[in-house]
Amino acid sequence: MGCPRDCPGTIEDGYCDTCGMAPPRPGTAPPQRTAPSVPTAPSVPTTPSVRTAPSVAASVRTGASARTGSARTGSARTGSARTGTRRRRFGGGLVDVAPLPPRDPATAVMAVAEVPEDRRHCGACAQPVGRARGDRPGRTSGFCSSCGAAFDFAPKLDKGDLVGGQYEVVGALAHGGLGWIHLAVDKRVSDRWVVLKGILNSGDRDSLAAAVAERRFLAEVEHPNIVRIYNFVEHDGAGYIVMEYVGGDSLKDILKDRRAAKGAPDPLGVDQALAYVLEIMPAFGYLHERGLIFCDFKPDNVIQTGDQVKLIDLGGVVHVDDHDAALYGTVGYQAPELAHAGPSVQSDLYTVGRTLAVLTTDFRGYQTTFKESLPDAGEFAAYREHDSFHRLLRRATHPDPAERFTDAAEMSEQMLGVLREVLAAGGEPHPATSRLFTGELRTDTRVDEPDWRFLPAPLIDLTDPAAAFLASVTVTDPRQVLTLLGRAPEHTVEVRLRALRAYLDLGTDGFAEATRLRDASATFPDDWRIAWYDGVLGLAAGDLDRARERFDAVYSALPGELAPKLALGFGLERAGRHTEAARYYDVVSRTDPAYTTAAAGLARCRLAAGDRDGAVEAYHRVPGTSAAYRGSQVGAVRALVRPHPSAPPAVAALTTAAALINRLELEAAALAALRAELLDQALTVLRGGAQVPAAVLGGAGDGVASERDLRFALEAAYREMARAAQGDEKIRLVDLANVSRPRTRT
Numbered sequence: 001m002g003c004p005r006d007c008p009g010t011i012e013d014g015y016c017d018t019c020g021m022a023p024p025r026p027g028t029a030p031p032q033r034t035a036p037s038v039p040t041a042p043s044v045p046t047t048p049s050v051r052t053a054p055s056v057a058a059s060v061r062t063g064a065s066a067r068t069g070s071a072r073t074g075s076a077r078t079g080s081a082r083t084g085t086r087r088r089r090f091g092g093g094l095v096d097v098a099p100l101p102p103r104d105p106a107t108a109v110m111a112v113a114e115v116p117e118d119r120r121h122c123g124a125c126a127q128p129v130g131r132a133r134g135d136r137p138g139r140t141s142g143f144c145s146s147c148g149a150a151f152d153f154a155p156k157l158d159k160g161d162l163v164g165g166q167y168e169v170v171g172a173l174a175h176g177g178l179g180w181i182h183l184a185v186d187k188r189v190s191d192r193w194v195v196l197k198g199i200l201n202s203g204d205r206d207s208l209a210a211a212v213a214e215r216r217f218l219a220e221v222e223h224p225n226i227v228r229i230y231n232f233v234e235h236d237g238a239g240y241i242v243m244e245y246v247g248g249d250s251l252k253d254i255l256k257d258r259r260a261a262k263g264a265p266d267p268l269g270v271d272q273a274l275a276y277v278l279e280i281m282p283a284f285g286y287l288h289e290r291g292l293i294f295c296d297f298k299p300d301n302v303i304q305t306g307d308q309v310k311l312i313d314l315g316g317v318v319h320v321d322d323h324d325a326a327l328y329g330t331v332g333y334q335a336p337e338l339a340h341a342g343p344s345v346q347s348d349l350y351t352v353g354r355t356l357a358v359l360t361t362d363f364r365g366y367q368t369t370f371k372e373s374l375p376d377a378g379e380f381a382a383y384r385e386h387d388s389f390h391r392l393l394r395r396a397t398h399p400d401p402a403e404r405f406t407d408a409a410e411m412s413e414q415m416l417g418v419l420r421e422v423l424a425a426g427g428e429p430h431p432a433t434s435r436l437f438t439g440e441l442r443t444d445t446r447v448d449e450p451d452w453r454f455l456p457a458p459l460i461d462l463t464d465p466a467a468a469f470l471a472s473v474t475v476t477d478p479r480q481v482l483t484l485l486g487r488a489p490e491h492t493v494e495v496r497l498r499a500l501r502a503y504l505d506l507g508t509d510g511f512a513e514a515t516r517l518r519d520a521s522a523t524f525p526d527d528w529r530i531a532w533y534d535g536v537l538g539l540a541a542g543d544l545d546r547a548r549e550r551f552d553a554v555y556s557a558l559p560g561e562l563a564p565k566l567a568l569g570f571g572l573e574r575a576g577r578h579t580e581a582a583r584y585y586d587v588v589s590r591t592d593p594a595y596t597t598a599a600a601g602l603a604r605c606r607l608a609a610g611d612r613d614g615a616v617e618a619y620h621r622v623p624g625t626s627a628a629y630r631g632s633q634v635g636a637v638r639a640l641v642r643p644h645p646s647a648p649p650a651v652a653a654l655t656t657a658a659a660l661i662n663r664l665e666l667e668a669a670a671l672a673a674l675r676a677e678l679l680d681q682a683l684t685v686l687r688g689g690a691q692v693p694a695a696v697l698g699g700a701g702d703g704v705a706s707e708r709d710l711r712f713a714l715e716a717a718y719r720e721m722a723r724a725a726q727g728d729e730k731i732r733l734v735d736l737a738n739v740s741r742p743r744t745r746t
Helices: 205-220 251-262 270-289 345-360 381-385 387-396 408-424 467-471 478-485 493-505 507-523 528-541 544-557 563-574 578-591 596-608 612-619 629-641 651-663 668-687 707-723 727-740
Strands: 141-143 150-152 167-176 179-186 192-201 229-235 238-244 302-305 308-311
Touching: 167 192, 179 238, 192 229, 205 229, 205 238, 251 302, 251 345, 270 302, 270 308, 270 345, 270 408, 345 387, 345 408, 381 387, 387 408, 387 544, 408 578, 467 493, 478 493, 493 507, 493 528, 507 528, 528 544, 528 563, 544 563, 563 578, 563 596, 578 596, 596 612, 596 629, 612 629, 629 651, 629 668, 651 668, 668 707, 707 727
Parallel strands: none
Antiparallel strands: 141 150, 167 179, 179 192, 192 238, 229 238, 302 308
C-alpha cells in the first residue's frame, strides 16, 4: 500500500520505505503543520533552577535500518529509500557514510566495572561526590556532602546473576544516569544478547512496582530507528528495562576515535553530522506523534552499526502530559526550560541542535560557559563557511521554545536543505523542489538589475480555509485579482497575502494599499509569509534597509530555503553592496542552477569588481536545458567583451568570446550584434599594440587578424543587423557599417 502521509513511499513491514513512519493508527490523522514562525532576536538566556541530573549515556551498541527522504509536511522524511543493497547513503541519499562492522558483544564488556572519579556526581544535586582526598581514593558509595543524598557507584549485578529468572548477566557495559548498564543473555529466547538498564534503585517494593508499571508503555514503542524494549523485570529491589543489543559505535565513540587518530579534536564535517542526525529524525517524529518526549538526546545515544543508525537509551522517555515523572537530561544538551516548564517537542528539538553543535565543532565549554548558548559565528570554520547551518542551530536552540522549530518534520526539512547547500559548496549542485516557495518567476538571465517581480512567491498554505477559493483565482491582471478577492468567503491570512501581492503588481499606484495591508497583518507577527511580503514591499518601494531586515528574518526562520537568500542578494545588490550580494547569489546558484537570476546576479556583482572570469563562470552555471541558457551565454560573451574601468578586455577573453558566439543558436541579427561588440573591442586592443588572433573573426584559422580584416568583419556585422532593422535604426546601422569599412582604392 502507498504511504497515507505526504510522502511518495510505500508501506513495507509496517513502515514506509521512504519516511520511516508507520501509518496513522485507525481513527487518527497525521498532525497538521503550521507555518514556521519568524524568530525574534535571541534574548539573553536565563539560568533555570536545577531539578535534572546530568547523565552519562550508555555505550549500548545497537543498530537498525533507517527509512529516509525529504518532507515539508507531515512526518519527518529524512533519508534514502531502501535499495535492496547493504550499502546505503545517509541524509536523503546524499552522503556516503562508511559502514561499521558489527561488534562482538563479548568485547564490549568492561574489564573493570568502575566509574571514573571525575564522572561521579550526586544524582540529587549534581555536585561532585566520591572524590579522592590526599592519598585516600574516592569512595564508590556514601552520602553527598552538599545535600546528604546517598550515592552508590558499585555495580548491582555480578557476572552469572540470573535476573528475573531469565537473563544471565555477562558483565557491565557502562554507567549511565540511572545506574549501571549490563550485558546479558536471554536464556528463554535462543540465548539472544540483551541489555539491562536500571530504572529505579529503591528498597520500597511498592514504589518499585509503580515505577515498573509506569515504564511499561515503552514496550509499545516499535520503530526501525529506535532500540527495541523487550521486557521489564525486578531483581533484588531494583527494576530493569530489558532492551535489544546490536553491535556498533555511538557518535560519541566515533568522535573519540577521530580524536585518537588525529591526536587532536577532529569534529565531523557538517555534511556527515547532518546526515547522521537526519537518519534519526524519523524516530523523533514517531515518538512525538505518540505524545512521548525523549528528553536526553546526545551523541552517546545514536548508534551506527553497518549502514544503519538507531536511537538508544529510552530510560528518560516521558509522556508530554506527565507532570510528575522524574526528568533526566544532560547538562549542555538539555533545554533551559526543562527544569521549570517540563518536557516538550521543542525541548527535544533543542537537544538535537545542541548535538549537531557538539558533533561539528571543538565545542569547549558547552557544559559550562556555553551550556545555554552558542559561540559567535566566527568562532568555528563550520559556522563561518556555512551560515545556514549556524542559523539552523540558532533556531533549534533559541532560548524561547516558541521560536524553535514546530516539529521534527519541519526541522528535518530545513536540515536537508542546509545539507544540500553544504554539499553544493564542493562544486556539485544538489537541487530540490521547494514545498514552501514557487520557482523563480523569470527564466531569462538577460537582465541588468534585480527586480522583485522575479523573486519566488510563497505557496498557498493548503490548511488555510480559503485555499480552495484562491486556487480558483487564475487571472493575472492585478485589478481583476483584487475584484475576485473581494468575493472571498472569508478574509484569511492567505487572502490578505494574495491581495498584498496584487497591490504590489500594480506598481507605485498600489504601494499605499499594500502598506495598509501589511500593517493590518501585524496581528500575525510570527508568520514568516508576512515578513516575506513585507520585505518584497520594501524592495519594491526602495526601502532597502527594511527589505534586508525582513528577508534576513525569513532566512533565520527557514535556513534551508534558497528563496530568502536570493531575496537578500537582490536587496544587497540594489544597495551597491556587491561583495555581500555575491555570497548569497553564489550559494543559491551553486545549490540549484535552476535559479538563473542568481547566476545573473552573481555575474553582475563579479563584473562590478572587475572579475570577468568569475562572471563568465557564473553564467556557465545555467544548465543547457534551461530556457535561460541562451541568455546566459549572451551574458557570458558580453562579460568577456564589454569594457570595464579596472579590467579592459584581454586578447584571451576576446578569443573565448568568439568561440562562444560560434556555438550560439540565435537569429542572424542577434549574432551579428554580438560580433559587432566583439570586433569593436578587438580593434581597441589592436590599436593598443596587442596582436589579435584570427579566431576572433569567427573562423578556425591560425595567425593574427589585421585592422583591415577586423574592419571588413565589423562592416559585415552592421549590415547584417541593418537587414533586420527598420526606419532610423536601419539608417544608423548602415552609417556605422560605412564608417567601419576600411578605405579602399576604386
